[in-house]
Amino acid sequence: MVQIGLSAFIEIPHENRYRVHTFNFYVYPGSFGSVNVKFLCQASALEFLCRHNFDFNKFIYDGISYLNEEQEKVLCNEIEELSVATDAECDYDEITVQEISSKISEWLATAKNEDKLVLEKPPSVSDYVLHSQLRQRFPAIWTISVDRLHVQCAKITEEKKSIILKEHEMENERLNELINFSVFWFEYMLKNKS
Numbered sequence: 001m002v003q004i005g006l007s008a009f010i011e012i013p014h015e016n017r018y019r020v021h022t023f024n025f026y027v028y029p030g031s032f033g034s035v036n037v038k039f040l041c042q043a044s045a046l047e048f049l050c051r052h053n054f055d056f057n058k059f060i061y062d063g064i065s066y067l068n069e070e071q072e073k074v075l076c077n078e079i080e081e082l083s084v085a086t087d088a089e090c091d092y093d094e095i096t097v098q099e100i101s102s103k104i105s106e107w108l109a110t111a112k113n114e115d116k117l118v119l120e121k122p123p124s125v126s127d128y129v130l131h132s133q134l135r136q137r138f139p140a141i142w143t144i145s146v147d148r149l150h151v152q153c154a155k156i157t158e159e160k161k162s163i164i165l166k167e168h169e170m171e172n173e174r175l176n177e178l179i180n181f182s183v184f185w186f187e188y189m190l191k192n193k194s
Helices: 043-051 056-062 069-080 094-108 127-137 158-167 170-178 180-191
Strands: 003-012 017-026 116-120 141-145 150-155
Touching (some): 017 056
Antiparallel strands (some): 003 017, 141 150
């Protein structure tokens, strides 16, 4: 499954017809922990998608992630056991993370509490790995993704960090991102059950 189409029909009684609004959603099976969905594709299917202007970048970068119930259970167990790192995520681009770390080190030398620094996010490192590595290397900062291309670092106190850590569990956030479409679809089906 790479794309979901949804059409909403609105009845126009006095004209004896319907108005239709169609929406297309790219869906992409995100990977995290041991959940790394493999999918096979025939060359003719890719050719078909190309001929019909399928946007592979949107599919991968903007696709709504989803998990099935079994995958969700596996990830929940891994999060509880703190064993979510995968070989792919452990094999991150250390040189890139080191370059970002150097920029943060320079900035931290003069930064005051609550100061912020926005950096370009490297495509070769997953958000999860980037945030966990930077937060581990620099206990005096907190990082957030500003958008797909940027990460923001904020210098914070130990007290503020402990408050944030209580409210902000990165693994659960990632799990919520992955079940995004599953939740949407499940809720949609429940609401529209006949």
